[in-house]
Amino acid sequence: MMDVTLRRNLLINLTGSALPTLVSLVTVPLYIKVLGVERFGVMALVWVLVGYFTLCDFGISLAGQKHIARALAAADREDVGRTFWSALWTNLATGLLGAAILWAVAGAYFHWVTHASEALLAEVAQALPWIALVIPVGNVGVVFAGAISAAERFSVFNINQTIGTVLFQVLPVAAAFVFAPTLQVALGAAVIARAILALMLGVAALRVLEIRTVQPAQRSSVRGLFGYGRWMQLTMAANMIGESLDRVVVGALQPPRFVTYYAVPQNLVSRLSLLSEALSRTLFPRLAAAPREEAVEIAHHSLGFLQTLLTPVTVGALFVLEPFLHLWVGQELSTSSGDIGRIMIVGVWFAGQTTVARNLMLAQGKEAGVAHVSMLLLPAFALLLWGGVYLFGILGAVMAALVRGVVEYAALLRYCGMRARPLLREMAPHLAFVLVALVVASHVEGWIPCLAVGTALALGNMGWSLHSSATFRDVAQSAWQRLTRRARDAAPQDVATQANHGGKT
Numbered sequence: 001m002m003d004v005t006l007r008r009n010l011l012i013n014l015t016g017s018a019l020p021t022l023v024s025l026v027t028v029p030l031y032i033k034v035l036g037v038e039r040f041g042v043m044a045l046v047w048v049l050v051g052y053f054t055l056c057d058f059g060i061s062l063a064g065q066k067h068i069a070r071a072l073a074a075a076d077r078e079d080v081g082r083t084f085w086s087a088l089w090t091n092l093a094t095g096l097l098g099a100a101i102l103w104a105v106a107g108a109y110f111h112w113v114t115h116a117s118e119a120l121l122a123e124v125a126q127a128l129p130w131i132a133l134v135i136p137v138g139n140v141g142v143v144f145a146g147a148i149s150a151a152e153r154f155s156v157f158n159i160n161q162t163i164g165t166v167l168f169q170v171l172p173v174a175a176a177f178v179f180a181p182t183l184q185v186a187l188g189a190a191v192i193a194r195a196i197l198a199l200m201l202g203v204a205a206l207r208v209l210e211i212r213t214v215q216p217a218q219r220s221s222v223r224g225l226f227g228y229g230r231w232m233q234l235t236m237a238a239n240m241i242g243e244s245l246d247r248v249v250v251g252a253l254q255p256p257r258f259v260t261y262y263a264v265p266q267n268l269v270s271r272l273s274l275l276s277e278a279l280s281r282t283l284f285p286r287l288a289a290a291p292r293e294e295a296v297e298i299a300h301h302s303l304g305f306l307q308t309l310l311t312p313v314t315v316g317a318l319f320v321l322e323p324f325l326h327l328w329v330g331q332e333l334s335t336s337s338g339d340i341g342r343i344m345i346v347g348v349w350f351a352g353q354t355t356v357a358r359n360l361m362l363a364q365g366k367e368a369g370v371a372h373v374s375m376l377l378l379p380a381f382a383l384l385l386w387g388g389v390y391l392f393g394i395l396g397a398v399m400a401a402l403v404r405g406v407v408e409y410a411a412l413l414r415y416c417g418m419r420a421r422p423l424l425r426e427m428a429p430h431l432a433f434v435l436v437a438l439v440v441a442s443h444v445e446g447w448i449p450c451l452a453v454g455t456a457l458a459l460g461n462m463g464w465s466l467h468s469s470a471t472f473r474d475v476a477q478s479a480w481q482r483l484t485r486r487a488r489d490a491a492p493q494d495v496a497t498q499a500n501h502g503g504k505t
Contacts, residue, residue, distance in 0.1 A: 006282055006302075012154045013278035020165035021271045027169045028267060029328060032260070034176050035186065041256035042110075042120050043183060044263040046131060048244045049102070049109055053135045055240060056098030057142060059232025060087050063225040065146035066363065068209070069285040072151055081211050086221035087143045095136030103132045112252075120183070127184035130191045137191065141198035144205040152285050153208045160204050164197025231367035235358075238374030242381055242404060246397040249389050262394045265325065265341030269348055272317055275310055276352030280359050287363035296417050299360040303353060303418070304426050308465035311430040312458035314349045318342050318434075318441040319454030340398040342438060347398070349434055350405040353427070357412040366415070373411045377404060429468070433461045 032040050064087035071079035110124050124131075148157040168190060175189035176182070205211075247266075251259045283302055287295045322338035361370045381404040388396025413420040437457050444450050466473055 006286065006298075009152060009154045009282040010279055012158055013281050014275060015158065018274055019162050020169065021274060023166050023169050024267070024271070025328065027173055028264065030173045030177075031186075032264075034173055034181050035183075036181070037260050038117070038256050039120060039123075039181070039183060041251070041259035041263065042124065043186065044247060044259055045110070045251055046124065046127075046183070046187065048247055049106060050131060050134050050138075051240055051244055053098045053102050054138055054142075055233065055237050056094045056135055057091060057139055057236070058094055058226065059228060059230070059236060060091050060094070060225050061139075061142040061146040062232055062362070063087070063228035064143060065150045065284065066228065066288045067221075067224070068147055068150035069288045073289040077210070080209055081213075081215060082218050082221050083225070084143075084147055084205070084209060084211060085215040086217040087146075087225055088140065089217040090222050090225065091139040091143050092136060095139030098135040098139070099132040102135060103128055106131060123183040126182075127187040130184065130188045133191050134194060137194050137198050141194065141201055144198065144201035147205040148201065148208050149281055150285050151208050154282065156204050156208055157201075160197070160200040164193065164200060167193040167196055228367060231371040232362070234371035235362075235367065235374045238371070238378045242374070242378055245382060245385060246389075246401050249385050250394055250397050253386075253389050254393065258394055261337050262340065262397065265321070265337040266344055268325070268328075269317070269321070269341055269344040272310075272313060272345060272348045273352055273355075275313070276306060276355045279306055280355045283356070284359050284363055287360055292364055292417075295360060295364055299356055299416070300418050300423070303356045303423060304469055306352060306356060307427060307430045308462075308469050310349060310352050311433055311465075312461045314345055314434055315437040315458045315461060316454045317345050318437045319444065319450040319457075320447075321345065321441075323447050323450055339442065340394055342441060343395075343398045343402055346434060346438055347402045347405045350402075350409050354405065354409040354412055357409070357416040357418065360416050360418070361412065364417070366417075369415045370412070373408065373415070377408055377411070426468070429464055430461065433457060433464075 031043075035043065064083055067083045068080055071077075071083060106128055107125060110121055145157060145161070148154075148160075171193045172186040172189040176186045179185050247259055247263060250262050279302060283298065286298060290298065321341045325337055325341065358370055361367065381400065384403065385397060385400040388400040390396070392399070413423060437454070440453060440457075441450070444453055
C-alpha cells in the first residue's frame with residue numbers, strides 16, 4: 001500500500017494544484033468578457049502553438065529529475081550539481097533556438113490554422129516577441145521545478161508554483177482591463193508572470209539542492225540527459241500534438257467561436273486531472289529510485305487508490321457540469337458545450353490512470369516503449385479527428401479524443417509490467433459507475449436533481465471502494481482516527497472553558 005510519506009506528498013501536491021484552479025474559475029469568464037469570444041479563441045490557439053515549442057525541452061527536465069533523484073538517493077552531491085547545471089544550460093540553449101524558430105513560423109501558423117480577422121492577426125503579429133520569449137523562460141523553469149521535485153520537497157515546489165500560476169492567470173486579464181483589451185497586452189503580461197515564476201523556482205532549487213557554485217555544462221552529463229531525453233522527446237511530441245490537435249483541427253475547420261465552445265469546457269474539465277497529476281508528481285522520484293519489483297507494487301497500489309478517489313469526483317462532475325457552465329459562462333456556452341464536456345470528463349478519467357502506467361515505464365527505463373505507443377497512435381488519431389470534426393463538428397473531436405485515450409491506456413497496461421487482468425477487474429466496477437452517470441446525467445436538469453442523483457451515485461461508489469480497496473479503507477480509517485483523536489483532545493478544553501465562563505458569571 002502507499003506509505004504515509006507518499007500520501008502526505010500527494011495531499012501537498014493536490015492542494016498546490018487546486019488553489020490555482022479556484023482562481024481560474026473566476027478569471028476565465030473575465031477573459032471572455034474583457035477580450036471577447038473571438039480574441040479568447042485566438043489566444044487559446046496561441047497557447048497551443050507555445051505548447052508545441054515546449055518540445056524544445058527534449059525531455060531534459062524529466063531526465064534531470066530522474067538523475068537527480070537517483071543521485072540524492074546515493075548521497076552523491078557532485079553528481080547532483082553536475083546534472084543540475086548541465087540540464088539548465090542545455091535547456092536555455094534549446095529554448096533560445098526554439099524562440100527563433102517560433103518567431104519565424106508563427107505568422108504562417110495563424111494565417112493558415114485560424115479563421116481570424118485581419119485585425120486579430122495584426123495583434124498576434126505585434127505580440128510575437130512576447131510569444132517567442134515564453135519558450136526559453138519556460139525551458140529554464142521546468143528544470144528548476146524538476147530539481148525541486150527530485151528532492152521530494154513538494155511543499156517548496158507548490159508554494160512557488162501556486163504563487164506563479166495565480167500571477168499567470170490574474171496578471172494578463174488585469175493588464176488587458178487596465179491598459180487595452182488586446183492580445184499583445186495580455187500575452188506580454190503572461191510572459192512577465194512566467195518569468196517571475198521561473199525566478200522563484202530557481203532560487204528555491206538552489207536552496208533545496210544546496211548548490212553554492214555555478215558550473216558549466218558537462219559533456220558526459222549532457223550526453224546522458226539526451227540519451228534518456230531522445231525517447232522522452234518523441235513521447236512528449238506525440239502527446240503534445242495529440243492533446244492539442246483537437247483544438248487545432250476545430251480551429252482549421254470551424255470559425256473561432258467554436259474553438260471557444262470547445263476550449264471552455266476543456267479548460268474546466270481538465271482540472272479533474274489535478275489528482276492524477278499530483279499523484280504522478282509524487283510517485284515519479286520514488287519510482288525512479290526504487291528497484292523494479294518495488295516500483296511495480298507501488299504503481300499497482302497507487303493506481304487502485306487513484307480509481308477510488310477519482311471515480312466519485314468524476315461521477316459528481318458529470319452531473320454538475322452543465323448547470324455550472326450555465327452559471328459560470330452563460331446560457332449560450334453551456335448549451336453548446338454541455339454534451340461534449342461530459343464526454344471530456346470520461347476521457348480525463350481514463351487519462352488519469354494512463355499517467356500512472358506511463359510514469360512507471362518512464363521511471364524504470366522503458367521510455368522507448370512509451371514513445372513507440374505514442375507515435376503509433378498519433379497518425380490514426382489525426383485521421384480519426386479530422387474525419388470526426390468534418391462530419392460531426394466539435395462532438396466528433398471529443399469522441400476521437402476519448403477513443404485515443406482508451407486505446408493508449410490499454411496499450412500501456414500491456415507493456416508497463418503490471419498485471420493487466422487484476423487491474424481491469426478492479427477498474428470494471430468503477431467504470432460501470434462512470435458510464436451509468438454519463439447516461440443519467442444527460443437526462444437530468446436543474447441543480448437540485450443533479451446534486452441529488454450525483455451525490456447518490458458518488459456515495460454508492462465510495463461504499464464499493466470501502467468494501468473492495470484495502471488502501472482506501474486504510475486511508476479512511478487513518479482519517480477517522482485523527483478526527484476522533486482531535487475531538488477527544490479538544491473536549492477537556494471545552495469543558496474547562498465552559499467552567500471558567502460559568503465562574504465568571
